[in-house]
């Protein structure tokens with residue numbers, strides 16, 4: 001088991017480079033098997049979830065090459081099995097994208113019910129509703145979702161709730177359906193747009209991605225392409241919050257500032273200065289930050305995937321902040337851990353009342369999921385003394401070289417794998 005051990009108190013300074021968006025890359029990798037030609041993807045983050053999905057498509061027969069750390073070449077012409085192993089699925093929720101991709105291309109797919117971070121009940125009824133509307137039969141039995149169709153035929157689909165996964169999954173299957181599909185009440189997240197752009201670069205005909213209504217003219221075949229994944233707005237936002245919590249001054253490069261607007265706005269309300277450049281943002285935090293209100297919403301609202309990191313910032317801001325989580329009902333599990341570092345936060349259902357304390361104090365804490373784990377690291381960077389974050393497996397699902405990037409900004413953080421190494425770090429920094 002690995003841990004991050006952190007000596008807090010250093011304001012972060014300097015420059016950091018953001019990688020490709022994990023959640024865009026996952027959908028794009030699944031969509032890449034929809035052609036028999038080779039697809040070359042760049043700016044693919046080298047994180048665990050991406051590597052698990054690459055393993056899953058290799059396992060069903062696709063050829064995957066990685067000529068460079070962030071470049072992946074995929075050829076789906078050799079796929080010989082349309083059933084994706086439970087071993088892969090239980091580790092990442094995004095494996096459900098293979099349902100849409102394989103159903104679109106082969107009219108048949110079988111995928112185990114997905115796992116992923118435990119942040120609330122994670123239904124997939126809307127994905128299934130979409131596949132059925134396109135003419136597929138979908139069955140769930142023995143933990144497997146099986147979908148098949150003689151023909152996929154376009155339809156008008158209304159999503160009862162805004163869902164990133166359902167929008168993308170239906171988009172993929174509809175790209176190879178007969179006729180014009182319209183999906184209403186779509187997710188507008190930048191990665192939905194990225195997947196649509198990617199599919200269009202393969203010959204799909206998708207319009208309106210980024211709005212609440214997407215129109216897809218089905219095509220017969222998709223072809224090979226070269227495509228670069230968009231920057232990760234959540235990785236960028238995580239560094240922005242780390243700068244805010246530590247009172248630092250950092251330029252965050254390779255970002256699309258527009259995608260960061262909700263995080264930028266909340267950090268500015270809390271008293272940070274955020275300067276936007278073409279493909280970078282600079283965050284400067286001086287003095288004590290102040291309270292504000294945050295409510296998570298689908299894009300362009302404040303992202304749920306930034307909620308724990310922002311709460312950690314507000315936990316040491318002056319006054320009382322209110323944070324409302326409206327996407328996942330179980331996303332405040334880290335608050336108990338944060339309390340062990342001195343936070344004063346009361347959670348009532350989906351609302352957290354955050355009474356800002358003067359400072360956090362180092363403690364041994366456990367990472368309950370990906371974003372909450374990153375948030376606890378931020379708390380450790382801001383805290384007095386030593387923090388050990390256990391179960392960093394979760395963090396590695398979505399952050400590449402997290403400790404190294406933070407070290408580059410002056411943080412005292414190390415990835416360790418034994419109590420002996422923790423003691424060694426303590427001696428070194430004392």
Ligand code: EPZ
Nearest residue numbers: 023094122123124125126127161163164165166305327370
């Ligand atoms: C994606 O999950 C992301 N995961 C999540 O990021 C992110 O938190 C979420 O979108 C919201 O932005 C990936 O992209 C791999 P949803 P997804 O379908 O697609 C309800 C991270 O930290 N819903 O948009 O699974 C659902 O319960 C991860 O990187 C249904 O009711 O989320 C939730 O309340 C964690 N029925 C809401 O919609 C459905 O069929 C939004 O979920 C599907 C969803």
